[in-house]
Amino acid sequence: MQNHNLFYQNKSSRNITDIFLTSISFLFALFAILPLILVVSYILFKGGSQISLDLFTLEPNPPGDEFSAGGINPALVGTLIITSIASLIAIPIGMGGGIYLAEYSKGGLFARFIRFGVNVLAGVPSIIAGVFIYALIVSTKIIFGSTYSGLAGGIALSILMLPSVIKTTDEGLKLVPNELRQASLGIGASMYTTILRITLPAAFRSIATGVVLGIARAAGETAPLIFTALFSYYYVSGFEDLFYEMGSLSVLIYNFALEPYDVQNKLAWAASFILVLSILFVNIFARILANITTKEKRI
Amino acid sequence: MEEKLTLFKNRKRFGIEKNIDIIFKNTALVLSSFVAIILLGIILVVFFQSFESFSKYGLKFLFTSEWNPVKDEYGAFAAIYGTVITSLFSIFITIPLGVGTAIFITEDFAPKIIREIIGSFVELLAAIPSVVLGLWAIFVMEPFFRGFFALLHSWFSWIPLFSSEPTGRNSLLAILILVVMLLPIVTSISRDTLNQVPKKLRNAAYGIGASRWKTIFSVILPAALSGIMAGVLLALGRAMGETMAVTMIIGNSNAFSWSLLSPGYTISSMLANQFGEADGTQVSSLFYAAFILMILSLLVNIFAQFLVKRFSLKYR
Numbered sequence: 247m248q249n250h251n252l253f254y255q256n257k258s259s260r261n262i263t264d265i266f267l268t269s270i271s272f273l274f275a276l277f278a279i280l281p282l283i284l285v286v287s288y289i290l291f292k293g294g295s296q297i298s299l300d301l302f303t304l305e306p307n308p309p310g311d312e313f314s315a316g317g318i319n320p321a322l323v324g325t326l327i328i329t330s331i332a333s334l335i336a337i338p339i340g341m342g343g344g345i346y347l348a349e350y351s352k353g354g355l356f357a358r359f360i361r362f363g364v365n366v367l368a369g370v371p372s373i374i375a376g377v378f379i380y381a382l383i384v385s386t387k388i389i390f391g392s393t394y395s396g397l398a399g400g401i402a403l404s405i406l407m408l409p410s411v412i413k414t415t416d417e418g419l420k421l422v423p424n425e426l427r428q429a430s431l432g433i434g435a436s437m438y439t440t441i442l443r444i445t446l447p448a449a450f451r452s453i454a455t456g457v458v459l460g461i462a463r464a465a466g467e468t469a470p471l472i473f474t475a476l477f478s479y480y481y482v483s484g485f486e487d488l489f490y491e492m493g494s495l496s497v498l499i500y501n502f503a504l505e506p507y508d509v510q511n512k513l514a515w516a517a518s519f520i521l522v523l524s525i526l527f528v529n530i531f532a533r534i535l536a537n538i539t540t541k542e543k544r545i
Numbered sequence: 546m547e548e549k550l551t552l553f554k555n556r557k558r559f560g561i562e563k564n565i566d567i568i569f570k571n572t573a574l575v576l577s578s579f580v581a582i583i584l585l586g587i588i589l590v591v592f593f594q595s596f597e598s599f600s601k602y603g604l605k606f607l608f609t610s611e612w613n614p615v616k617d618e619y620g621a622f623a624a625i626y627g628t629v630i631t632s633l634f635s636i637f638i639t640i641p642l643g644v645g646t647a648i649f650i651t652e653d654f655a656p657k658i659i660r661e662i663i664g665s666f667v668e669l670l671a672a673i674p675s676v677v678l679g680l681w682a683i684f685v686m687e688p689f690f691r692g693f694f695a696l697l698h699s700w701f702s703w704i705p706l707f708s709s710e711p712t713g714r715n716s717l718l719a720i721l722i723l724v725v726m727l728l729p730i731v732t733s734i735s736r737d738t739l740n741q742v743p744k745k746l747r748n749a750a751y752g753i754g755a756s757r758w759k760t761i762f763s764v765i766l767p768a769a770l771s772g773i774m775a776g777v778l779l780a781l782g783r784a785m786g787e788t789m790a791v792t793m794i795i796g797n798s799n800a801f802s803w804s805l806l807s808p809g810y811t812i813s814s815m816l817a818n819q820f821g822e823a824d825g826t827q828v829s830s831l832f833y834a835a836f837i838l839m840i841l842s843l844l845v846n847i848f849a850q851f852l853v854k855r856f857s858l859k860y861r
Contacts, residue, residue: 260756267758274645281725282670342576363580369846371786373813378587438569466674469788473820496676503680518677529672
């Protein structure tokens with residue numbers, strides 16, 4: 247039957263196909279958010295019930311202790327230290343590189359090569375960074391004869407952070423309108439004054455957002471740490487501990503999830519609770535900050 | 546006229562300021578070349594460390610799955626097969642899910658606030674560390690799917706992929722957890738490219754009477770295809786290198802099996818498991834395996850970048 251009127255016909259095959267496909271895409275979208283909801287709710291439920299003061303202050307007991315697994319203090323402190331080392335290395339190098347790409351390079355062969363390299367480095371599997379640092383630092387004992395150390399772990403993490411810092415700096419600076427640069431150079435400011443006083447502050451928020459997200463991502467990385475920083479059951483007590491094995495939350499989760507003992511598994515859930523909540527908090531905070539910036543009038 | 550020119554007589558900068566400027570520029574230059582140095586360093590170090598194993602086993606390493614430190618026999622076939630099979634299967638499951646989600650987010654099916662919430666949820670999923678997903682997979686996903694896998698085996702045991710009795714931890718679980726990790730990558734890149742497709746293409750299609758999904762399939766997806774492909778390839782690279790969640794759930798067995806229901810191995814999980822306590826030729830063999838993994842993921846990544854460069858300007 248041919249029907250030539252112009253009204254919407256809900257029985258025509260094209261409209262039925264449309265509704266069918268629309269509901270499938272809705273179903274897919276539901277599937278896509280299901281894992282996040284499930285993972286976060288399990289972590290809140292299983293990890294949240296383990297939270298106590300002891301968790302933050304005690305050392306973890308070695309596996310085999312049936313009654314109490316202790317706390318995660320060394321791992322928590324270790325994660326903070328290792329991530330700080332990684333940031334201290336990756337942020338200056340990455341921002342310097344990003345400044346060169348965005349402000350000095352004129353799109354020549356070198357800059358194209360470096361941008362390509364940044365993308366390739368971002369795609370290098372994280373465990374390869376661990377293997378590289380193992381070969382370069384751990385097995386050669388190049389840092390004062392220490393083998394596995396928190397320092398080596400931090401260096402391995404910094405390799406993973408570097409591409410994201412360069413990218414956000416480069417892209418943040420590229421968004422700064424050229425008039426600002428021209429105005430600054432026009433009144434006689436030198437190039438470095440222009441960059442440090444004018445363009446970097448103008449791009450500060452977008453760069454900061456990207457860098458903070460990069461740090462949050464690095465804090466959860468495990469693969470580069472399992473044979474560079476290894477793991478430690480003992481408190482971090484002084485500066486010299488940097489040169490010895492150091493625990494971290496992510497490696498604690500990995501080690502204790504695979505233990506056959508229930509108390510250890512519970513400690514892994516508690517550590518996930520703290521790790522995931524802080525990472526999600528930083529993420530949401532950074533996104534809100536970024537949203538405020540984009541809604542404000544750009545300079 | 547002359548009065549004006551005197552203004553510019555002292556236009557030279559002070560020596561110090563000039564020097565600072567030059568130093569600043571060159572420091573930035575050196576810092577930016579660090580990326581190239583690190584990248585080159587990684588390739589060279591892994592290559593030279595694997596040299597011993599390479600000269601001993603040659604290409605045989607790629608095709609045997611013997612891994613015996615006692616007899617000093619090494620072959621990575623099971624791990625290479627596991628890497629390829631888990632990443633390919635997971636990406637094939639992720640493509641429809643991720644692109645479908647991206648279409649849902651970019652079209653106006655639902656109120657904007659709902660679509661934004663779904664979009665940000667998917668992006669937050671990317672922030673969950675892979676080791677936490679592994680923990681979740683061990684204690685929640687594995688018990689949940691146990692009965693389903695038994696059914697799968699009893700129905701489809703004639704297909705080689707489901708031919709073995711399901712074990713607690715197996716390759717199929719690794720594929721499923723990889724899907725969870727790849728979903729945010731594919732979705733967010735697809736969403737960005739779909740948003741970039743010019744409005745007039747859509748309006749033109751509606752104007753000549755195409756239905757909504759006809760427009761999506763014949764106009765919008767083809768226009769966004771290169772970007773989506775690049776995202777898929779990036780996700781594929783990530784899948785091959787993904788370590789923690791896979792190591793925790795794949796079962797880590799070097800015995801080769803076609804079946805996805807038996808424990809498997811990937812190159813990265815092999816590295817994670819053995820690197821700490823290996824010595825001698827085993828270390829070199831692990832570096833050899835790492836080198837293969839690196840070459841695989843480099844190729845995929847470079848190809849993805851090539852796609853982006855080649856096709857992204859078409860519709861700007």
